[in-house]
Amino acid sequence: MTDSIYLDYAATTPLRSEAREAMLPYFGERFGNPSATYSLAAEARDAIDTARETVATLLGTTPNEITFTSGGTESLNAAIKGVAFAQQLARVGDHILTSSTEHHAVLHSCQYLEKFGFETSLLPVGRDGLVEPEEAAKALRKDTVLVSVMTANNETGVIQPIAEIAAAVRERARSLGRQIIVHTDAVQGANALRLNVDELGVDLLSLSSHKFGGPRGAGVLYVRRGAPFLPQQSGGGQERQRRAGTENVAAIVGTAHAFQLAQQERTAYAERCRALQERLIAGIAAAMPEAQINGHRERRLPNNVNVSFPDADARVMLRLLDEAGIAASAGSACNEETLEPSHVLLAMDVSLNYAVGTLRFTVSTSTEESEIDRLLDVLPDIVEQAKSATGVAAG
Ligand SMILES: Cc1ncc(COP(=O)(O)O)c(C=O)c1O
Incomplete structure (x- = not known):
């Protein structure tokens, strides 16, 4: 459909042409295995080294602290399990603190660790989706080894006060006389936010390339020097022993190119997206006053509008939007098949009849005002049609 x-x-972004161009030689003539000894291999190795330097500089750290992975999910699994198992082995403790609105890659990693004797506490969020740093400080225990709070939420775009949370954790760690590691899932933050690891005060940080114009199936994990970390993948010594397996050179090159461009264009991106976001929110409020915008009004990503239409079935709305040529998401792309109310919205105390009628629209700099207007033209009628639909799972 043209x-x-x-x-x-927020589900995924198209591959940037600059990243694609940079990747192409590594699908063709530069196919060498970076671990080999001849010149063809050295070319691939150099490309990885350059990419690692680029990503390190953008995060305000050194290349040694950067690991390339197969995506956000792998980075998150490696971070959570890697720190937890290292600290369990060292008999430091087995308590993990995270928030109730994290991505399932974090929540399910914590649940997995519970099978190995870990305990997880979930920090509550307010109606605006924010974690209170004081709540994080209060929830820390003598045996807490890891705190993981996301930089920005994938469903609502709410931006968490990571620096304040990390500072509260550091203070508590000082009083205990040991480290408590802080990790952040920054997967949704790379287009709009400065991600300097020292300013954020984090020990680990996860990124996913396809959220910022890089290739799908590629990601980054930052691990601060000296942070306890037990690699979760065994094999060769690639990625400084942190992630075994022959490197995906093309994906690594594309990741670095896309991340650099995303970070360079951050301010213009935010400005442009904010204007589109405001246009959409104003249009919805004018046409459908019963609609509820979810998430903190200022502390949110500039490209996200998460909106609930009471008593409307999101699946019906998505189908009708698709028929009108519009691709959007119900809550989160990750739980589209089973329209169970989103754990993020429920944690924010959004009532069930609003939660199941929630849509997420996320824009980019290539979105046109006319596209927002076309959505606003069709949306009121679609919401009306979806209100009469029934059968939404409540589990
Ligand atoms: C906040 C957040 N964390 C993690 C992920 C998983 O990333 P990936 O798709 O690269 O596995 C996503 C993707 O939806 C996300 O939005």
């Missing part, structure tokens, strides 16, 4: 409208940039 005139279709894509409003699901």
Whole structure:
């Protein structure tokens, strides 16, 4: 469909042409295995080294602290399990603190660790989706080894006060006379936010390339020097022993190119997306006053509008939007198949009849005002049609 409208940039973004161009030689003539000894291999190795330097500089750290992975999910699993198992082995403790609105890659990693004797506490969020740093400080225990709070939420775009949370954790760690590691899932933050690891005060940070114009199936994990970390993948010594397996050179090159461009264009991106976000929110409020915008009004990503239409079935709305040529998401792309109310919205105390009628629209700099207007033209009628639909799972 030529005139279709894509409003699901939080689910994934198209590969940037600059990243694709940079990747192409590594699918072709530069195919060498970076671990080998001849010149063809050295080319691939150099490309990885350059990419690692680029990513390290953007995060305000050194290349040794950067690991390339197969995506956000792998980075998160490696971070959570890697720190937890290292600290369990060292008999430091087995308590993990995270928030109730994290991505399932974090929540399910914590649940997995519970099978190995770990305990997880979930920090509550307010109606605005924010974690209170004081709540984090209060929830820390003598045996807490890891705190993991996301930089920005994938469903609502709410931006968490990571620096304040990390400072509260550091203070508590000082009083205990040991480290408590702080990790942040920054997967949704790379287009709009400065991600300097020292300013954020984090020991580990996870990124996913396909959220910022890089290739799908590629990601980054930052691990601060000296942080306890037990690699979760065994094999060769690639990625400084942190992630065994022959490197995906093309994906690594594409990741670095896309991340650099995303970070360079951060301010212009935020400005442009904010204008589109405001246009959409104003249009919805004018046409459908019963609609509820979810998440803190200022502390949110500039490209996200998460909106609930009471008593409307999101699956019906998505189908009708698709028929109108508009791609959007219900809550989170990750739980589209089973329309169970989103754990993020429930944690924010959004009532069930609003939660199941929630849509997420996410824009980018390539979104046109006219596309927002076309959405606003069709949305009121679609919401009306979806209100009469029934059968939404409440589990
Ligand atoms: C906040 C957040 N964390 C983690 C992930 C998982 O990343 P990936 O798709 O690269 O596995 C996503 C993707 O939806 C996300 O939005």
